[in-house]
Amino acid sequence: MVEKAAAPRIPAVRRALLRAARALTTPLLPDDYIALLDPRWSTREATGTVVRARRETDEAVTLVVRPTHGWPGHRPGQYLRIGAEIDGIRHWRAYSITSDPEHPEGLVAVTVKEVEEGKMSPFFTRDCPPGTIVFLGAVEGEFALPQPLPPKALMISAGSGITPIFSMLRELERRDALQDVVHLHGTRTAEGFIFGGMLRDLAERHEGYRLHEQLSAQDGRLKTTHLDDLVPDWRERETFMSGPREMIDAFVEHWEGEGIADRLHTERFQPIIGDGSAEVGSGGTVRFRVTDKEATCESGVSILVGGEEAGATLPYGCRMGICHTCVGRLRVGRVRDLRSGEVHGEEGETIRTCVNAPEGHVEIEL
Numbered sequence: 001m002v003e004k005a006a007a008p009r010i011p012a013v014r015r016a017l018l019r020a021a022r023a024l025t026t027p028l029l030p031d032d033y034i035a036l037l038d039p040r041w042s043t044r045e046a047t048g049t050v051v052r053a054r055r056e057t058d059e060a061v062t063l064v065v066r067p068t069h070g071w072p073g074h075r076p077g078q079y080l081r082i083g084a085e086i087d088g089i090r091h092w093r094a095y096s097i098t099s100d101p102e103h104p105e106g107l108v109a110v111t112v113k114e115v116e117e118g119k120m121s122p123f124f125t126r127d128c129p130p131g132t133i134v135f136l137g138a139v140e141g142e143f144a145l146p147q148p149l150p151p152k153a154l155m156i157s158a159g160s161g162i163t164p165i166f167s168m169l170r171e172l173e174r175r176d177a178l179q180d181v182v183h184l185h186g187t188r189t190a191e192g193f194i195f196g197g198m199l200r201d202l203a204e205r206h207e208g209y210r211l212h213e214q215l216s217a218q219d220g221r222l223k224t225t226h227l228d229d230l231v232p233d234w235r236e237r238e239t240f241m242s243g244p245r246e247m248i249d250a251f252v253e254h255w256e257g258e259g260i261a262d263r264l265h266t267e268r269f270q271p272i273i274g275d276g277s278a279e280v281g282s283g284g285t286v287r288f289r290v291t292d293k294e295a296t297c298e299s300g301v302s303i304l305v306g307g308e309e310a311g312a313t314l315p316y317g318c319r320m321g322i323c324h325t326c327v328g329r330l331r332v333g334r335v336r337d338l339r340s341g342e343v344h345g346e347e348g349e350t351i352r353t354c355v356n357a358p359e360g361h362v363e364i365e366l
């Protein structure tokens with residue numbers, strides 16, 4: 001597995017001691033021994049211990065984690081790659097961070113909604129009791145509150161898309177900046193609304209925060225046609241949106257039609273792959289060296305999809321370029337990033353198979 005956790009922040013004295021120990025253990029590193037005993041002692045990989053698993057709804061759980069070496073910080077709206085070993089294999093998935101960036105005990109939380117056919121979410125929601133050790137990747141993502149904060153904001157979320165929006169709302173409350181925020185949230189039922197209780201309570205406490213719950217099981221999904229009724233001044237608001245891709249696409253088109261696309265900030269968690277906006281290239285053939293399979297990928301078809309269609313068993317997590325679970329080492333050829341159209345890749349480079357297509361013949365260590 002190529003994917004690794006972020007580098008932990010180690011105090012200077014400890015770092016100096018480790019440097020000295022390195023001389024005694026060469027050619028291996030002290031870390032190679034101590035991480036075998038307990039991954040939390042690793043000085044090369046950031047880890048954490050689950051201290052609480054709090055059930056939010058029937059399907060969603062918040063994992064509260066104590067990072068081993070201190071938390072590097074995050075901006076509300078960003079996400080964290082989190083890894084766990086399941087049946088001896090390390091898997092990764094990215095989740096929005098839902099804890100306060102200035103948590104007094106230095107704890108960090110992510111909220112996970114169970115996806116039945118998923119690998120990671122059933123583990124995190126059912127089999128992750130306090131004491132479980134997890135691996136922590138880098139904090140990533142550009143979806144965050146701007147500085148200075150906007151005077152009037154609109155939040156639009158649906159389903160588990162609530163997680164980065166919740167984080168932003170918490171931040172606005174902490175900074176006493178909930179003066180004029182309208183929040184439209186789509187959820188199938190009121191009971192399935194992750195953080196519903198906390199957000200209803202927030203609306204009770206703050207006149208400047210207005211929450212509308214759109215219950216799709218009885219009233220249909222949230223649509224752009226609801227905007228004029230629910231938020232007559234929506235065009236004037238800085239808008240932050242997170243939810244299913246089709247919903248975001250519809251809203252983006254609506255904002256574009258009004259010529260105010262720069263006021264809409266979105267978190268897709270699903271990049272647009274091969275939608276015609278980027279050059280999709282010629283496609284090509286892929287040889288998977290480990291599984292000894294060959295695949296042909298048409299123009300615009302990712303290596304992951306092409307490989308699966310050819311019967312190869314390949315690792316994957318998010319299938320959208322976020323979690324890095326699908327990486328393999330490129331041995332021959334060049335690939336095209338389906339999000340940007342850019343052709344790249346050198347011999348030995350690790351590439352994400354879910355967002356890259358072969359450009360000609362490719363051989364990959366998978």
Ligand code: FES
Pocket residue numbers: 315316317318319320321322323324325326327352353354355
């Ligand atoms: S499967 Fe997550 S980055 Fe490819």
